[in-house]
Every structure is written in C-alpha cells, then in structure tokens.
Amino acid sequence: MSGELRPPVLRLRGVTKRYGDFLAVGDLSVEIPSGVIYGMLGPNGAGKTTTLRMVNDILAPDEGEIRLFDDLRPGRIAGRRIGYLPEERGLYPKMRVADELRFFGELRGLGRRVASQRAGRWLERLDLTQWARNKVQDLSKGMQQKVQFAAALLHEPELLILDEPWSGLDPINAEVLREIVVAERDAGRTILFSTHLMEQAEQICDHVCLIVRGRKVLDGPLDRIKREAAGDRLVALDFVDPAAEARARDSVLADPSLVSAMRARRGYLEVEMAGRGQEPADRLLAQLVGQGIGLRRFELVQPSLHQIFVDKVGAENSQKVGTAEVARA
C-alpha cells in the first residue's frame, strides 16, 4: 500500500522547535498520507515526542506550520478528530473504568450518552466488561493499558497518534495493539506512531520517516525505501565448507571492482556489490561457479530497516543504535 495518491492528513512544513539553545526539531517537513500506518523512527532524543506534541497543540512550534485534515491548525477543533496515546500515559486511578472512558470521550466532544455507549462497546471488545464498575487501580497493568487504548479511540478519531506505543507492553498486549492498529487502518483511519524499535516498525508500517537530531533523514513508503537502499547490491552467500569460503575471500571477493564491502552475518556472508543492478551479481555468481567454489546459498537480499537506519545514522555508531548517542555522533 503506497497511499501516495491520497490527500495528506497531516502536513508539517519547516517546523522548528528549540528548548533554549537545544534544537529539538529542525526544519522538519513531512506529509502523512491518509489511510496508512506511518512510522516516525529515530533514536531517543531525536525530536519525535516534541513533534507529536506540537501536532497535538501541547507545544507550539517556533517556526514553520502544521496543518491537519482540511487545512486546520492544531487545536481544539482538529483535536476532536485526533486520538492520542502519549509515551507518558496513565489513567485516573480512583475512577471507575466505565466512567473514566466516558470522561475521555466527553473531553473529545462526545455527548454523555454516546460516550457511555461506546465505552461499553470497547470494554466488550477488549474483554473487560466485568470490570466496568471497578476502580482503575483494581485492574492489572495490562488491563489498564487496554483501557488506555480504548480511551484514545473512543471518539473514533480520523488520525490516531501513538508515541512509543509498544514501550512497556507485554507480548500479549503488544499483539492486541497491533491488531487494533491494523483494524483501524483497514477501517480507513490513519495511524501515526513513533518508535525506536525498528523490528516493530518493519512489521507493520506502510510509510516511515527517519528523524535524527531533530532533522528528517529519509521518508517514503517502506517498500520503496527498502528497494532503493538495496539497489540490488546486497548478496547473501553461504559456502559448503570453511575452505571454500577462504578460497573465495582470496580470489573473487578480493576484487574491489566487484565487491565493495563484506559483513559476516549469522550463518551467511553479506556481500555489498561495487556496482548497482543485476549485472554485477550475475558476474559474481559466474566467477564463483567458474572457480569451482562450493555454494550452499546465493541470494539477492533487501537490507533490514535496522540496517538502513544504521547506514544513515553512521556505521561507526552501529552498536549505539537506539540511544541518544547516535544523535550526537
């Protein structure tokens, strides 16, 4: 699903935010197409939360403009069409579960009765009906997380914004959330979430953008990004025995006009071709076969999102991916 033909739900143009001398977000321009799952990726401290807070009118940008839906500014009107699950999230512990959901529905502009009905429906969907009249503090942490999802979705927002939604979730709730996100997308809604977990993003995103040190490094549909990053330049090799690998390293793989880099992976050798396209790979295969080197695997592969991320941020910091150190490197 590319979604590029649809009108954007959210548009940021030249958005900049500083905290004193610290640049949190610098000249950020992105468009979120409607009806997609959009992942905003980047290490901690890259400016993701600040960006999402600006979209939710919790912070105001210093420069640039943010437009939502039909040319709306962030604020009360647009806010009623947004569902937001912040990274720091919680519930009023002493409220009853059903009352709490109704409160958040009313806060987003629902009438009292409609809010009550939808609260009931969501509790049913999340298998929490029998807890409706209990206080939130009586629920387990996992159940409270489910209630938080429902609170963000009760008013049926067109745009659902989730900040690091998988942090702190157990595997079962992570799966529940994934199902909700996909179901909401299939129902025509747009989901924008931030994460520093590339594996999560890779499994579920249609679109991604990568932010490092407050600036956008890369964005677009995930499949296109992977294709372009690969450029048919990565080949996975596995040999029949170590001797065969040693022979290959001494001969064919030592040719710099053919091979630009090699990385030992678990169970295979990843070879980066010096040239783009199918032809250099064909040449590599022909030479390996010509030299009689025994092969168990020869495959053109796409890089993982993690690999793309590391390449973009800087290979020397690969161990520190996912930490703020990357941003300062």
Next chain:
Amino acid sequence: MPEWLVIARREFVERVRTIWFLIVTLLGPVAMTALMVVPAWLTVRASRETVIIQVVDRSGHKLFPDLVTGAALAGVNFDLKEAPPGADDAHLLQSIREEKINGFLVIPPDALAGQSATYRGDNASNFRIKVSLVQALNYAAVKARASAAGIAAATFDSLRSPPVDVVAQTDNGSGQATSGEASFMTGFVVMFILYMSILLYAVNVLRSVIQEKTSRVVEIVISAASPRALMLGKVIGVGGVGLFQLGIWAVISLGLIHFRAEVLGLFGLSGSGFALPPLSVVDVAIILAYFALGYFLYAAIYAAIGAMVSSEQEAQQLQMPVVLLLILPVACVQMVSNDPRGGAAQLLTAVPFWSPVLMPMRYLLGGATWTEVATSLAILLLSIAAVVAVAGRIYRIGVLMYGKRPSLRELGRWIRYS
C-alpha cells in the same frame, strides 16, 4: 459541553462521591455542636469550681474579712483561708504541690501605701483570677483607708451601690449598634472558617495537580483540553465542592443556632450559648464573595506549585511561603478587631492576599465603608487576573515536566516564553 466544564464536573463528582467527603461533611456539625456546647459546659464547670487560696496578711490592717466580702462580689468562686502573717513560703508551696490549695496571696506590710501584693499559684495565668483578686483587694484596701479617714462602714457600703457598669457596643457611626462581644465572635468565626476553607480547598487543588502528574494522565487530558481549561476546570470543580460543603454546614449551623437552647438542653446545660447576631443577605453575599475570590487566588498559586513538583513531599517545602502568607492575617486578627477603622486594619484589608480573610471580619465589625469594600474587591480581582496569568504559564509547562524541580531562573523563562 466545553472542556473546562467536563473537567470541573469530573473533579466535583469524583470528590463528592468519596467516603471521605461524607465523613468530613458529617464531622462539621459535630464540631459545630462541640463549639457551642463545650464553651457553655466549661463556663458552667468553671463557675462551680472552687478556687482555694491561703491569704497571708502582713499589712497589720486586718484586711482578710473585707477581702472575703470583696471576693464574693467577683465572678470567681473563691474559698479564702487565712494563714498567720509569719507563714512560711516553702510550707505554702508544699501545699500547692500537694494540691491542698490552688495558691496563696501575700499582702505586704506597706500594702495600703501602694506596695503590690503577690499571688503565687497553679492558676496564676488565669486572667479572671488575677482580675478578681485585684478587685477584692482593692475593695478591702479602700475600705480600710475609708475607715482610717473616719467614714463609717455603712456609709462606705452605701456609696458602692448600686454598682456601675459599661456595656460595649460596636458602632461605626451609623447608629446601628450591635453587641461588641457578639460582633467579635461572629467576625472571628467567619474569619476562621474563611481561613480554614480557603487553605483546605486550595491545597486540594495542589494535590489534584500532583496526582495527575504522578498517575501520568495529564498529557492525555491536555491533548484534548488546553492547560488553561484544565486548570480552570480543576479550580472551579474543587471550589464547587468547597461551596457545596460550606453550604451544607451553613444550613446545619443556622439550624443549630436557631435551636441552640434545645441542643444545649440535650447536654444538660441551660442558657443560650453564644448569641450570634443574625447575618443579613448582604453580609452572607460578602462573605461568600471573599471566599470565592480568596479561594481562586490561592488555588491558582497552588496549581502552579503542583505543576512545579513531582511529589507531595516536594510540595511541602514549596508551599510553606504560601501558607505563611495566609497565616499572617490570622496573626493580625487583633489589630483589626481592636480597631476596625484604624490605619493598620485599612492597610491589612487592602492587601489582596489578606483581604479575603480579614475584610469580612472588619466589615462585620462595622469598620469598613462601602468604598473600602469595593476597593479591596477590585484590588483582589486585579491580583487574581495577574496571578492566574502567571500561574497559568507555569502550569502549562510544569505539568509536562517530570523529575527535576525548576530553579528560579528556569521558572522565569517559563513565565516569559510560554
């Protein structure tokens, strides 16, 4: 429904629903009944209690019999016993320790020449005891001097009666006098209730803000409502609980005052307790206006403090200056009640942080003109606007900050930039 109203209703409903609200609301009437019954009971008890005093008369004028007569005229139930002039202090002190007597009065040789007598006893701090002893000794001394001047005892006694008295009335010149004591009691009770309730409910706002931070719910709320709407809704919701509770108490206390004789009768006491003068509708309106405005002023400050800290322990330190600000007028109550029209009272009731507590009292004591009430209300309203503007900015940024408390410089930046 606007967001602030949704928030205010949540605050109101969630608070009123708790068992604590019920308990505190029911404790109010119990406290009020106690306030009425206990002083009456103590007065009755004090009037029944006998104060035993040994009198050592070293004046050589045989003042003791007249002292007994004089003491009978005083309000205290004395049991005076004569000790020989040579009685030993140590022995008398021993009697106090053994609780045989409350104390002893030593009349010095030159008492009639103006030398002061000494009273030592376990109740010497009791103002009424001292005043009564002075009265009794004065009576005896004057009678002795009269006798020395050749005035017969019968003539002396006839000169003393009927006794003269002074009835004090509060009057600001309007001619509508009320009893000074009753006015003071009303003013004092109103002042105390205002002080208590403003502090109590403003602190509730503080706790509510901190709880939203610690439960991490605040960001979800302010993504749907502006921080200003959240602060406003919270202050109004908590204040609504305060007005609701005060309203319940007001109705109950009016009933208690109306049936005070019956209530006292239930406890086996006669009399009418304190006769509070009836409050007019205007009086009540002024009291409520000062509660509402005073509460709003302090609640806004407390909301900002709540936004600056991450825990109630941290808030304890920061709220000290604010509590002192509110205690100061309570400490200055006498300056206002002693001279409601004086310069000190005028100054104290003009300051916005103090006028909510002191002005209703000064007004009830008849010390404030309408111009002064209007001026103090205007100053209060302007101050609230300024404080809410500053507190709103601190709140806006503070509620999203976790962990570190801002320094004064950072606080200044929050106020300037937001």
